[in-house]
Amino acid sequence: MVLGGFILVVLLVVGAFMTGYFLVEIPPANAAATKQSNVYLYADGTEIARDGKVNRENVQLKQVPLTVQHAVLAAEDRDFHSESAVDPKAMIRAAFNTVTGKGKQSGSTITQQYVKNYYLGQEQTVTRKAKEFFIAIKLDREVSKDDILSGYLNTSYFGRNAYGIQAAAQAYYGKDVKKLTTAEGAYLATLLNSPNAYDVATHPENKPRATGRWNYVLDGMVEQGWLGRSERAGMKFPMPDEAKGTAGLSGQRGYVVKAVEDYLTDNRIIDEDRLAKGGYRITTTLQKDRQDAFKKAVEDQVMSKVDKDARKVDRNVRAGGASIDPATGKVVAMYGGIDYTKQYVNNATRRDYQVGSTFKPFVFTSAVENGSVTQDGLPITPNTVYDGTNKRPVQGWSGGAYAPENEDQVSYGRTTVREATDKSVNSVYAQMAVDVGSEKVKDTAIALGVPKNTPDLTASPSIALGPSTASVLDMTEAYATLANHGKHGTYTIVEEIAKDGERIELPDQDATEQAVSREAADTTTSILQSVVEGGTGTAAQGAGRPAAGKTGTAENDTAAWFAGYTPDLATVVAVMGQNPDTGAHTPLYGALGEARINGGGYPARIWAQFTKDALEGEPVKDFDLIVEEGADQPPPPDPTATGDTEEPDTDGGATGGGPTDGGATDGGQGDGGVTDGGPTDGGPTDGGPTDGGQTGDPTGGQTDGGPSTTGGQTDGGTADGGAAQGGPANGGSTGPGETASDGGATDGDVIGGLDP
Numbered sequence: 001m002v003l004g005g006f007i008l009v010v011l012l013v014v015g016a017f018m019t020g021y022f023l024v025e026i027p028p029a030n031a032a033a034t035k036q037s038n039v040y041l042y043a044d045g046t047e048i049a050r051d052g053k054v055n056r057e058n059v060q061l062k063q064v065p066l067t068v069q070h071a072v073l074a075a076e077d078r079d080f081h082s083e084s085a086v087d088p089k090a091m092i093r094a095a096f097n098t099v100t101g102k103g104k105q106s107g108s109t110i111t112q113q114y115v116k117n118y119y120l121g122q123e124q125t126v127t128r129k130a131k132e133f134f135i136a137i138k139l140d141r142e143v144s145k146d147d148i149l150s151g152y153l154n155t156s157y158f159g160r161n162a163y164g165i166q167a168a169a170q171a172y173y174g175k176d177v178k179k180l181t182t183a184e185g186a187y188l189a190t191l192l193n194s195p196n197a198y199d200v201a202t203h204p205e206n207k208p209r210a211t212g213r214w215n216y217v218l219d220g221m222v223e224q225g226w227l228g229r230s231e232r233a234g235m236k237f238p239m240p241d242e243a244k245g246t247a248g249l250s251g252q253r254g255y256v257v258k259a260v261e262d263y264l265t266d267n268r269i270i271d272e273d274r275l276a277k278g279g280y281r282i283t284t285t286l287q288k289d290r291q292d293a294f295k296k297a298v299e300d301q302v303m304s305k306v307d308k309d310a311r312k313v314d315r316n317v318r319a320g321g322a323s324i325d326p327a328t329g330k331v332v333a334m335y336g337g338i339d340y341t342k343q344y345v346n347n348a349t350r351r352d353y354q355v356g357s358t359f360k361p362f363v364f365t366s367a368v369e370n371g372s373v374t375q376d377g378l379p380i381t382p383n384t385v386y387d388g389t390n391k392r393p394v395q396g397w398s399g400g401a402y403a404p405e406n407e408d409q410v411s412y413g414r415t416t417v418r419e420a421t422d423k424s425v426n427s428v429y430a431q432m433a434v435d436v437g438s439e440k441v442k443d444t445a446i447a448l449g450v451p452k453n454t455p456d457l458t459a460s461p462s463i464a465l466g467p468s469t470a471s472v473l474d475m476t477e478a479y480a481t482l483a484n485h486g487k488h489g490t491y492t493i494v495e496e497i498a499k500d501g502e503r504i505e506l507p508d509q510d511a512t513e514q515a516v517s518r519e520a521a522d523t524t525t526s527i528l529q530s531v532v533e534g535g536t537g538t539a540a541q542g543a544g545r546p547a548a549g550k551t552g553t554a555e556n557d558t559a560a561w562f563a564g565y566t567p568d569l570a571t572v573v574a575v576m577g578q579n580p581d582t583g584a585h586t587p588l589y590g591a592l593g594e595a596r597i598n599g600g601g602y603p604a605r606i607w608a609q610f611t612k613d614a615l616e617g618e619p620v621k622d623f624d625l626i627v628e629e630g631a632d633q634p635p636p637p638d639p640t641a642t643g644d645t646e647e648p649d650t651d652g653g654a655t656g657g658g659p660t661d662g663g664a665t666d667g668g669q670g671d672g673g674v675t676d677g678g679p680t681d682g683g684p685t686d687g688g689p690t691d692g693g694q695t696g697d698p699t700g701g702q703t704d705g706g707p708s709t710t711g712g713q714t715d716g717g718t719a720d721g722g723a724a725q726g727g728p729a730n731g732g733s734t735g736p737g738e739t740a741s742d743g744g745a746t747d748g749d750v751i752g753g754l755d756p
Contacts (some may be wrong), residue, residue: 159195254340320347388412422535551599
């Protein structure tokens with residue numbers, strides 16, 4: 001009985017196989033050679049671009065170097081010449097991995113992939129997979145392995161609109177396939193797995209992944225005996241050329257197309273293969289008038305001032321920007337660069353420039369969200385007083401010494417959080433990150449919209465200074481969440497997508513969540529308003545509307561940022577330095593005729609012009625804010641500002657129980673924020689200055705702390721631990737115990753002791 005049942009099952013399987021084999025014929029080639037274009041539209045339905053014709057040039061197998069052939073086999077199907085057309089075990093394993101969430105895997109041999117490329121399509125259906133199975137078996141019996149490999153090499157998609165190995169060789173290395181080196185061939189073979197992700201010229205942040213895949217290919221060639229170990233050991237990763245867009249994608253069009261493609265594939269709405277086949281009608285959220293306004297603002301404020309003949313550094317100037325409607329989460333405008341056919345990388349979506357001090361607001365947001373307190377146990381509010389001394393070591397951090405520099409080495413002494421935000425004081429925000437907990441700061445940034453896989457988004461005190469490399473669009477999303485009172489929406493650049501008249505489902509664009517409390521977001525907005533009203537971002541006042549914002553500068557001045565918003569629009573702008581020949585990041589010193597490019601300069605001016613034009617004709621709105629309890633309370637009085645002082649101690653200490661080398665007694669500063677006492681590093685208590693401190697004398701006589709300059713003192717203190725209330729190096733005191741505003745930093749962005 002059992003034997004009979006088993007025989008019946010076998011007969012049924014064999015019968016099904018034979019039926020499929022005889023019924024499925026090898027069809028004619030599909031229409032890929034005349035593939036449709038994808039059409040991209042503005043929100044109002046006017047056309048942005050079409051992605052052009054297929055870029056393909058077929059070559060014979062003998063024109064492809066044997067090492068390149070072997071590289072492809074090592075990447076995709078190492079047993080191609082000895083195996084059958086299908087690999088049932090690999091298909092079952094791939095199906096299992098896909099179903100169990102381990103990622104989409106084809107499980108297909110090269111023969112099956114060729115059948116899919118040339119005879120069928122990219123749709124993921126059981127019917128298509130069954131046809132692929134039987135056609136591959138028939139093809140393997142009727143066509144030689146060389147012909148199959150040749151067809152595969154000529155039909156595979158390599159990214160950059162390049163179909164086939166010859167088009168790929170030109171697109172990535174500017175040479176014919178016959179001139180490819182083994183290392184270059186291995187890189188092109190790497191691209192077959194994920195063309196978009198592994199294009200390191202377009203996505204430099206993915207280079208480690210691409211290099212890992214490239215090594216996998218070369219190691220496979222050694223394993224198969226196709227490449228000698230010594231030759232393999234001497235190979236270096238062959239960086240591809242910077243991509244060149246097609247003429248039909250010139251100007252901003254190509255940047256938009258690429259951003260939309262990335263959005264669709266990254267969110268798994270459409271995979272790369274199907275999108276590359278074309279036929280989609282894609283309506284974006286971009287508004288043409290605002291897109292034009294962004295382009296004009298960059299041209300007026302920056303590009304019109306570029307003089308490559310007079311200043312060599314000007315050839316390195318790049319700009320990127322993005323703008324989001326906080327209420328809807330829709331990207332309404334994006335500036336990717338001067339021209340997609342000249343600068344292929346989208347400056348609005350790239351993730352390889354540090355965001356600098358535009359990250360600092362997230363630290364304060366996290367402080368309010370988590371009810372954080374200073375090292376002295378006081379709640380952190382806009383008026384909490386911290387010690388802004390330059391190179392002040394953070395307290396309460398167990399990960400080693402960390403004492404960040406302030407911009408231009410300025411010491412601010414006692415300063416409120418609001419003032420520290422206005423002047424972007426690094427020492428204050430590094431300490432605040434410790435007070436909050438750097439892991440909590442990271443979590444808050446991610447909740448606001450910074451991707452959790454952002455490079456260098458590391459939980460440590462330095463997180464406050466912005467070493468992470470989120471994109472302009474990422475930062476716009478995060479600032480839009482602040483503008484929307486802490487509500488994080490489904491940010492999108494695609495309004496609608498259809499093919500053959502059928503709409504394709506998109507993520508729920510009405511879904512929002514309260515990423516942080518309204519009080520946390522609104523209190524952050526209140527201190528960012530101050531940055532625009534009297535801090536480093538005053539140029540943003542040119543928008544003519546209530547605004548909140550923050551400046552930032554990358555390490556070594558390779559990029560300058562302004563991130564800001566009105567109640568109706570969140571926009572981020574960055575000006576970057578990049579060598580057009582090597583792609584290396586370069587400082588912007590001397591660019592555009594300026595000694596330095598700061599976030600409060602060109603980026604803020606671009607922001608102001610764009611925002612003014614983008615909101616023209618719309619009513620002016622004030623911010624409707626609900627701030628944290630205590631946010632409006634004034635800071636405690638500075639005891640050093642009174643005229644009732646004691647005689648200074650001769651060794652930097654203080655009488656009356658004051659500190660001698662750091663922390664304070666009798667109410668002075670301990671490890672974090674300052675309450676009623678003096679600053680650390682030997683600051684005074686009870687009003688009594690140490691050597692070089694000052695009381696009521698505006699000329700600030702000092703003995704050991706360095707020369708006095710019209711009331712100030714350099715580095716904000718004496719060599720023996722005197723008062724840190726002498727003011728910044730370039731300002732000095734304006735009155736008893738006060739610090740001149742002219743001594744403040746412009747951006748305050750110094751990371752790890754280096755001047756950005």
